[in-house]
Amino acid sequence: MKRRHCTPIAVVLLIAISTLSLAIGNSAENSYLVSDHEWSEQSKVWLARAMVSEAGWKNTSDHIAIAYVLLRRWKLAQKRYAKFPLVSVIRKYCAGFRGVEFTARQKWIKNLTADAARPVHWPNDIYWSDYRERWLAVLDTAEQWRQGQYADPCAGKAMYWGGPLDHPSKRMIKMDCGETKNFYYTVRPLLSAEERTSEALRLD
Secondary structure: OOOOOOOHHHHHHHHHHHHHHHHHHHHHHHOOOOOHHHOOHHHHHHHHHHHHHHHOOOOHHHHHHHHHHHHHHHHHHHHHOOOOOHHHHHHHHOHHHOOOOOOHHHHHHOOOOOOOOOOOOOOOOOOHHHOHHHHHHHHHHHHHHHOOOOOOOOOOOOOEEEOOOOOOOOOEEEEOOOOOOOEEEEEOOOOOHHHHHHHHHOOO
16 A cells, blocks of 8 residues: 655645644733743742732732732833843732731741642631632632733723722822722822922912
8 A cells, every 4th residue: 555645735734734823822922911931830829929918819800900010010120120030029019028027827828839738827727628719719810810811900000009008109199990909009200390390380
């Protein structure tokens, strides 16, 4: 029995299909908010930890708003330091991850892991099994956000967030980001000398 060879048309089709598949793959990655080479399991875990630390387990609107604020701050940091990692921005900006002394809650949050094992310092009187699925859901949210599956509830403008007890500076403008636990702020641009004079002379 003679061995059959691919015809030129078949070869062309195979090349076209391979090229299309590669293009689709590249297009999908290009839509990601954080590219594959800048994203890691550590990035996802630290972002998910920040979401839980700053907004609890189930406040998805807050989780997404927080992620976008961190993304913008990371992009600004990269303008000065091109290889500045996302994890560093998360750890520097989120109050619960700074310093050397932590509350009991902050201790177990810092020990949440990708495999959803019971974190070190988890309260003995609370069953981790009741919260494991919640943690896995937050990890999924972090990954889905990274892939661009969530729109920014703050319309791409929020640079800060805080709680009811925080005192924003005069330059911070509170934003409407929908139903969120935290408050989100953009920043009023600095006025030039001419603008400050004009503002001072303006009549009410």
